[in-house]
Amino acid sequence: MAAIRLAMVGVGKIARDQHLPAIAGNDRFDLVASVDRKGGVEGLPVFRTIDELVAASPGLNAVSLATPSAGRHALAASAIAAGLHVMLEKPPATSLSEVDDLAARAKRAGVTLFTSWHSRAAAGVEPARAWLADKRVTGLRVNWREDIRRWHPGQEWILAPGGFGVFDPGINALSIVTAILPDALFIEGATLRTPENRDAPIAASLALHIGDAAGSAEFDFLQTGPQSWDIEVDTDAGTLKLHEGGSRLELPGETPRPGENREYPGLYARFADLIAAGRSDVDIRPLQLVADAMLLARHERVDAFSF
Missing domain, CATH: 3.40.50.720 (NAD(P)-binding Rossmann-like Domain)
Incomplete structure (x- = not known):
């Protein structure tokens, strides 16, 4: 072909x-x-x-x-x-x-x-989904903290209207949890912190709900030092942990599973397969959650930000 x-x-x-x-x-x-x-x-x-x-x-x-x-x-x-x-x-x-x-x-x-949701192609995501499929979720914690100056140097658009602010990386976490959780995820409340000279949040705290369990997510665009892209899911069989943006999986009682970063090669393989099959793949769930957070949010103004 x-x-x-x-x-x-x-x-x-x-x-x-x-x-x-x-x-x-x-x-x-x-x-x-x-x-x-x-x-x-x-x-x-x-x-x-x-x-x-x-x-x-x-x-x-x-x-x-x-x-x-x-x-x-x-x-x-x-x-x-x-x-x-x-x-x-x-x-x-x-x-x-x-x-x-x-x-x-x-x-x-x-x-x-x-x-495309590149974080869903991280090595630990599909094994995490499979392990959680028959478990009862009892809690969820997301910590997604990175340095905007390191990953988006000078990219003024990201803090402008339509730029998503901290939800630009945070939506990666939401794409993972919507892929791996056996139950639907909902936003119950949010606090968005926006610099006084910007229009999109630079940090966010989310209150989450999954089945009969509560959860939380913390997104921060001002993290210095080590960067954190971590998800923990409490279940009736122990706590599943995903680190490094989904590439390293820890399951209760098992040796951690490191994985090779092949997110974008995986996306292009998927794109080629979809074209060959004459199909589309349109998943809006992560974007829905961001929209829900914006609708439900309490807004705080914080110090001005410059790159």
Whole structure:
């Protein structure tokens, strides 16, 4: 079967760190162009818009969008209208209605839409889901703390409207827990802390509910020193622990299971499989929880922030 001719839309830090190496390592894809207003992929044609890309790229099959979520709906809609399969970096869009509209457009056009959640592809996530499947959950704790200056240097958009703030990394934790828990997860309350000179939260505390159990999540974008991406799930059979963003699993009475970081290679393998099968994978549950937190939140203003 011929390789899928793919264009990268948005060639920023996440694209260079994760997407491009994953694409290069997958012979089911042939990266043929990029769309970016500031640069592009060296050695390949670079275009400013999807329309310019489509007009100059006969035989193009798919695009992968790694732009900021604000404005991504229009890009994805243009790609779908051109008959292209679309993979969306997380968060897939700025609102639930935008994702719903893209799913409807993809269905009408007969193309694949993939809302990718990279943390779900971490090595410990699927084994965690399997272990929890027949357990009764009695508690949940999420601690997701990282340094915005280290992981998003100078990226002003992330604290602007539609940028998600601390929920940009926090949604990774929500994508994991919605994948592994045997019962539905709900937000019962939230406190969002937003710098006085910004529009999106830099820290958040969530009160959670799972079945008949309570849980909590702490998200912090100002963590210095060691970074923390940890999930603990209490059950009637002991406590499951996921560390390092889901890559290391600890089960009661068992030796910890370290795993290789192959999140983005896993996503592109999944994208290729979906295209081959003529299917889409659109999961909005993590985004729903962020929206619920925003609706239920108590807001606090904190000190101004600068990169």
